[in-house]
Amino acid sequence: MTKRTSGHLISLDDLADSQLRGIVERGAELSSRAARGEGVNGTALARDVVGVYFRKTSTRTRTAFSSGALRLGAGLVTFGPGDLQLNTGETTEDTGQVMSRMLDVLVARTAGSPRELRAWAAQRRMSVINAMSADEHPTQALTDLTTLTRHFGAVDGLTVVYVGEGNNSAAALALGLSRYRGVRLELRTPPGYGLTGDVLGRARQHAAAYGSAVEERHDLDDLPADFDVAYTTRWQTTGTSKPDPDWRTVFAPFQVTERLMEGSPKAVFMHDLPAHRGEEVTAGVLDGPASIAFDQAENKLYSAMAVLEWCRAVSA
The missing domain is CATH 3.40.50.1370 (Aspartate/ornithine carbamoyltransferase)
Structure with a gap:
């Protein structure tokens, strides 16, 4: 996997005003297209692999990002709360380094401190998206x-x-x-x-x-x-x-x-x-x-697609 600078979304304050508005406008555009019966599938994530890791329950966010990644052409790897070696003592930093060498995007719900998400984002290969931490739910x-x-x-x-x-x-x-x-x-x-x-x-x-x-x-x-x-x-x-x-x-x-x-x-x-x-x-x-x-709730899908597209565009 070639090195690149990745776009992360840990907090809304990570986004410039133009980036925040751009994601929102793109989500609204996809929502409008869907309402008109037009297709929203694309190829922005073709040949990418998206990891979805949720420690806490989720219906809308997990489904939106999973469905959105597939609709944009990505492959999908899902992890449950007990699947990673974090549970056996591997460090957060080591986990992030390994994931970044195998995934292009990691969508993670920790429901804890954003420190862990920041640690995973401390590399230049994989985009990290906060699907809800204790302090903020940016998506x-x-x-x-x-x-x-x-x-x-x-x-x-x-x-x-x-x-x-x-x-x-x-x-x-x-x-x-x-x-x-x-x-x-x-x-x-x-x-x-x-x-x-x-x-x-x-x-x-x-x-x-x-x-x-x-x-x-x-x-x-x-x-x-x-x-x-x-x-x-x-x-x-x-x-x-x-x-x-x-x-x-x-x-x-x-x-x-x-x-x-x-x-x-x-x-x-x-x-x-x-x-x-x-x-x-x-x-x-x-x-x-x-x-x-x-x-x-439905717009969560279109917003997730807009976030994924933004992450990959920044990373290109």
Whole structure:
């Protein structure tokens, strides 16, 4: 395998603004083509081999990247949580070096610190894509931005209300939306379960450069009038647990309900799924006419394809 400089996606902050927008626009283009009944398969990854390594459960992200790689002409190697010699004591660094000599792209969900992903990315042969770490879910945010672009035509100027835990999906959403102009993101998170100070600070720094706003409160009072999107995620983030045994009591008020949606009758509802009806969202909202959650899930495929194409284009 010849040496080359590889494109990695560990955090959205790894992307230049033009790269982030380019991936989103390409995902929206593929989504539009699919909606028109046109083919989306291609040859951008012909003769490449993509590894898919998930330590934690996944339906949408794993299927999207696996299907996307195959649709772009790649071969696929999959690894389960117990398949690698990491479990017998091989170092993270050695694992990355070996993988980079056999794979062109590694899509990995560790649900832990991004340090391991950074270690795997410390070489020039294999692209590394973060399919969710403890701090950020960057490919989910790219899917969300793709979905917003498809539905509204543009992300600039939107008002988004996020209700729920300040988890890795919320972090990525904040880091992504804040890089568009005139966006207002209102995060309403349970007390003690907000975004980290680091993520909030980075998002606000981005927002200041684009005339946007990222605000966080720990109640549902005084929601913005005429918001465009209500967004939530499951209360129990994949691969995590909460130390407070009474956490459900704290989370109970932070539910997206029909009443909340009535505050902005033209708004749409988004959810990264999986959903738990009756917890973070009512069935009436998730399955109702305002919901675009399952379009959002489908767009994960087109966004994944756009990410894979970008990684290989940077590596060429």
